Amino acid sequence: MADWLAALDRRAELRARAGLTRTLRPRAADDPVVDLAGNDYLGLATHPEVTAAAATALSAYGLGATGSRLVRGSTEAHHALEDDLADWLGVDRALVFSSGYLANLAAVRGLTQPRTLLVSDAHNHASLIDGCRISGAETLVTPHADVAAVAAALAAAPGRPAVVVTESVFSVDGDLAPLAELHEVARRHGALLLVDDAHALGVTGPAGAGGVAAAGLAGAPDVVVTATLSKALGGAGGVVAGPAEFVRHLVETGRTFIFDTAPPPAVVAGVRAAVRLARDGDALRAELADRVATAVRRLGGAGLPVSAPDGAVISVTAPGPEAATAWAAACRERGVAVGCFRPPSTPDSRSRLRLTVSAGVDRADFERALDVIVECAREVS
Ligand SMILES: Cc1ncc(COP(=O)(O)O)c(C=O)c1O
Numbered sequence: 001m002a003d004w005l006a007a008l009d010r011r012a013e014l015r016a017r018a019g020l021t022r023t024l025r026p027r028a029a030d031d032p033v034v035d036l037a038g039n040d041y042l043g044l045a046t047h048p049e050v051t052a053a054a055a056t057a058l059s060a061y062g063l064g065a066t067g068s069r070l071v072r073g074s075t076e077a078h079h080a081l082e083d084d085l086a087d088w089l090g091v092d093r094a095l096v097f098s099s100g101y102l103a104n105l106a107a108v109r110g111l112t113q114p115r116t117l118l119v120s121d122a123h124n125h126a127s128l129i130d131g132c133r134i135s136g137a138e139t140l141v142t143p144h145a146d147v148a149a150v151a152a153a154l155a156a157a158p159g160r161p162a163v164v165v166t167e168s169v170f171s172v173d174g175d176l177a178p179l180a181e182l183h184e185v186a187r188r189h190g191a192l193l194l195v196d197d198a199h200a201l202g203v204t205g206p207a208g209a210g211g212v213a214a215a216g217l218a219g220a221p222d223v224v225v226t227a228t229l230s231k232a233l234g235g236a237g238g239v240v241a242g243p244a245e246f247v248r249h250l251v252e253t254g255r256t257f258i259f260d261t262a263p264p265p266a267v268v269a270g271v272r273a274a275v276r277l278a279r280d281g282d283a284l285r286a287e288l289a290d291r292v293a294t295a296v297r298r299l300g301g302a303g304l305p306v307s308a309p310d311g312a313v314i315s316v317t318a319p320g321p322e323a324a325t326a327w328a329a330a331c332r333e334r335g336v337a338v339g340c341f342r343p344p345s346t347p348d349s350r351s352r353l354r355l356t357v358s359a360g361v362d363r364a365d366f367e368r369a370l371d372v373i374v375e376c377a378r379e380v381s
Contacts, residue, residue, distance in 0.1 A: 043360015073262025168211025202232025
């Protein structure tokens with residue numbers, strides 16, 4: 001074996017010994033497994049109105065966008081979705097990217113200028129972390145949801161441009177950032193607030209408009225929102241939403257916007273239908289909230305260390321990475337898909353089962369899946 005491949009093998013062996021092997025499992029379209037691992041929170045990925053809108057655009061435009069947004073990729077479907085997203089989120093303008101990851105890279109970089117200080121929550125998603133890195137700006141990581149630490153970081157950098165970077169509903173434990181307090185602190189110090197609403201869009205806030213809207217910050221001139229279109233909206237793509245001047249800045253300078261083929265029109269049209277359904281989706285959100293409460297009650301009642309979720313992400317701490325892997329595998333064998341979070345994907349040393357609740361899963365299957373999770377915890381402990 002070539003040296004470099006042997007070196008990779010040795011590294012894979014070390015990961016395996018630490019219980020950190022990752023494997024891909026192809027999913028069949030008719031997979032019978034009960035899904036508590038995906039992010040299709042409202043069940044819109046397969047909604048007939050969503051797939052019909054995508055199918056119509058597929059026939060009209062073909063498979064791909066055929067170019068980047070500034071060349072041939074900006075279809076009427078993209079602009080219609082951006083108008084709808086801006087209206088829903090209560091902002092001047094919204095700009096669609098081909099993923100939430102790329103939207104975050106562009107947003108963080110676009111908000112920095114020479115001497116900018118980025119103040120980033122310790123639980124932030126990898127895409128925000130990478131955005132901070134790519135921006136080249138000095139980044140201070142503050143303890144999770146610690147408003148006093150953010151205030152201290154800003155106070156220690158008087159006169160410097162600064163951006164507070166946070167998620168709203170965190171992808172790790174499903175808790176909600178103290179957005180109103182963070183905004184107040186940021187404003188006091190003349191800093192901007194960047195919020196990744198990935199796990200809150202469609203799930204929380206008035207008409208599902210997300211965590212920023214729920215905190216009363218929609219349209220604030222010093223707030224920029226990002227989100228993925230791949231979770232509650234069931235599609236793919238990302239969005240940056242905020243003041244028109246900032247969106248213009250990204251159109252003209254955002255590298256992950258400019259040098260990337262636009263998301264496929266069919267996906268964009270499907271997401272637009274999903275936005276309509278999500279805005280009208282109070283009944284789905286009520287069902288989702290009821291399921292989350294049921295899960296927390298049942299798992300907590302069985303003695304499992306379960307988080308206190310503010311959205312549809314629930315984390316259950318596992319004794320270690322091997323135990324988390326075994327627990328998730330046992331659930332899968334019994335027909336239940338759960339997420340398994342281990343370092344280095346976790347911001348601390350804790351391994352977790354990560355459950356994502358969806359209103360689209362059959363209710364009886366969901367309830368049975370909770371029993372399976374509890375039974376498998378006993379088997380592997
Ligand atoms: C908080 C958060 N931000 C951004 C992303 C990236 O979004 P996308 O999958 O659309 O790249 C994810 C996960 O997918 C996420 O959980």
